[in-house]
Amino acid sequence: MNISIQGLNKIYPNGHQALTDVNLDIHEGMFGLLGPNGAGKSSLMRILVTLMKPSSGEILVNGKNAAHNRGYVRGMLGYLPQDFSFFSNLKTYEFLDYAARLAGMRSKRRRSQAVDEMLESVGLFDVRSRKAGKLSGGMKRRLGIAQALINDPQIIIVDEPTTGLDPEERIRFRNLLARLSSKDVIIILSTHIVADISSTCEHMALLNRGEVAFTGSPEELLRQAQGHVWTINVTEKEYVEVNQKFQVVATVMMKDGWKVTVVGDEVKGYDAQMIQPNLEHAYVYFVEHTLKKTNL
Numbered sequence: 001m002n003i004s005i006q007g008l009n010k011i012y013p014n015g016h017q018a019l020t021d022v023n024l025d026i027h028e029g030m031f032g033l034l035g036p037n038g039a040g041k042s043s044l045m046r047i048l049v050t051l052m053k054p055s056s057g058e059i060l061v062n063g064k065n066a067a068h069n070r071g072y073v074r075g076m077l078g079y080l081p082q083d084f085s086f087f088s089n090l091k092t093y094e095f096l097d098y099a100a101r102l103a104g105m106r107s108k109r110r111r112s113q114a115v116d117e118m119l120e121s122v123g124l125f126d127v128r129s130r131k132a133g134k135l136s137g138g139m140k141r142r143l144g145i146a147q148a149l150i151n152d153p154q155i156i157i158v159d160e161p162t163t164g165l166d167p168e169e170r171i172r173f174r175n176l177l178a179r180l181s182s183k184d185v186i187i188i189l190s191t192h193i194v195a196d197i198s199s200t201c202e203h204m205a206l207l208n209r210g211e212v213a214f215t216g217s218p219e220e221l222l223r224q225a226q227g228h229v230w231t232i233n234v235t236e237k238e239y240v241e242v243n244q245k246f247q248v249v250a251t252v253m254m255k256d257g258w259k260v261t262v263v264g265d266e267v268k269g270y271d272a273q274m275i276q277p278n279l280e281h282a283y284v285y286f287v288e289h290t291l292k293k294t295n296l
């Protein structure tokens with residue numbers, strides 16, 4: 001299994017360029033697509049699931065051009081859109097049965113078994129007879145995930161699946177995906193939450209303003225940000241200045257001023273100390289880095 005994204009561009013009809021020359025190779029396992037709001041994550045995913053055409057470039061799924069083989073791609077796909085909504089008048093299990101039918105599962109018996117198993121594994125079995133529209137926000141999210149997984153897809157694309165989940169739900173969801181990723185499947189997960197990526201994904205890309213700012217493992221992201229994160233002890237006067245000059249990622253109030261953590265290539269003229277970056281620092285560093293590049 002592999003997905004190769006080559007020279008992908010997307011310009012919306014209103015002229016907005018959402019993706020610029022995106023090149024990515026994605027293999028089995030969990031792939032994290034990280035990026036701030038408006039980075040182009042959903043646009044890329046919509047193109048991946050063949051719901052939208054790119055302006056140029058192509059996607060190869062196991063060597064086959066996705067645009068010319070939509071049936072082939074869709075047949076192995078499970079997709080949870082960011083704005084997932086469903087028929088609220090259906091009961092939870094009815095909705096899932098409906099999704100299974102849409103995914104092409106014809107046998108009623110097989111469907112019913114798959115629905116029960118799925119309800120169990122996302123923890124919705126006890127509320128299976130509740131109207132889908134009456135589920136809590138987190139439960140609705142889980143139902144969204146369930147409908148994406150019901151047909152045993154080989155490619156799972158989930159757009160911001162943890163939005164609105166509480167920490168417990170989030171962990172539960174991560175574990176569910178981690179279990180799945182032990183199979184021969186590709187899972188692509190988009191998020192703007194750094195922690196979602198660090199704990200589950202071996203491979204990731206950081207998208208910013210439609211461009212791939214980084215691709216590799218979360219560890220490599222950290223490594224590459226090394227030497228670019230500093231803490232500076234500043235007086236009140238200096239604080240304003242530092243805020244203008246650098247991207248501040250944390251501020252702690254001290255007895256005689258502030259201790260700020262900043263990302264930047266070089267910090268001169270201040271009482272600065274280089275520190276080990278964490279993933280959030282690294283994320284900010286790379287986002288800033290591409291910003292500077294595109295502003296040139």
Ligand SMILES: Nc1ncnc2c1ncn2[C@@H]1O[C@H](COP(=O)(O)OP(=O)(O)OP(=O)(O)O)[C@@H](O)[C@H]1O
Pocket residue numbers: 012013014016017018035036037038039040041042043044082192
């Ligand atoms: N149909 C559209 N027409 C015009 N511009 C669009 C359209 N859809 C998205 N955009 C723009 O393209 C850019 C990328 O949007 P996209 O939804 O792909 O980002 P995202 O990374 O998923 O953001 P978020 O984290 O907020 O979900 C944004 O600037 C957005 O406003």
Ligand SMILES: [Mg+2]
Pocket residue numbers: 041042043082159160
């Ligand atoms: Mg999005």
